Amino acid sequence: MPDQEEPGERRAADDAQRRRRRAQFLRELNEARALRERVQPRRARAARMRQAMRMRTFRW
Template sequence: MSDRKSEEVREARRTDAERMRRRARFLRELAEARELRDRVQPRRAKVARLRHAVRMRTFRW
């Protein structure tokens, strides 16, 4: 019984690690895509930055 439980724990850790790797890769690619968009469309990027700044100023912690 404990062997099965330890195997389940090991498998859960493996799947969690894989999920975290996929998430990290996705976030890196997302940041890269945003940087590319900012270089290609500087005016839109500036407007997006300003909009984000206004949103953050109006957000209450």
């Protein structure tokens, strides 16, 4: 039967598919952030400032 694959092959295919979906999601997320920044520059700037403040006050 064709769907009787080795477990390692199936896992590698699942991992590759998961990585493709994750890469697509991250691309769309970055695109949405860029769009939001263009549409609402003041709010995006405030969000960047808050993030910068969080990073400055973070203790290693």
